[in-house]
Amino acid sequence: MSIGFWQIAIVVVLVVLLFGRGKISGLMGDVAKGIKSFKKGMSDNPDTSNQDNKNEDKKDNSNNN
Numbered sequence: 001m002s003i004g005f006w007q008i009a010i011v012v013v014l015v016v017l018l019f020g021r022g023k024i025s026g027l028m029g030d031v032a033k034g035i036k037s038f039k040k041g042m043s044d045n046p047d048t049s050n051q052d053n054k055n056e057d058k059k060d061n062s063n064n065n
Contacts (some may be wrong), residue, residue: 016024 046049
């Protein structure tokens with residue numbers, strides 16, 4: 001038993017009728033913003049830790065002189 005085109009079409013129509021186009025597009029926009037901020041957060045962490053390590057190395061070198 002597989003899902004056919006008409007079954008998917010009926011589900012899509014029901015979802016649009018229940019939630020409306022405005023709410024669905026707003027929800028998709030919020031999901032996109034969440035994904036972008038997650039990716040930004042994941043890419044910021046390694047960069048920040050590398051910069052912190054470099055700053056600590058510079059402090060250590062200046063204290064040794």
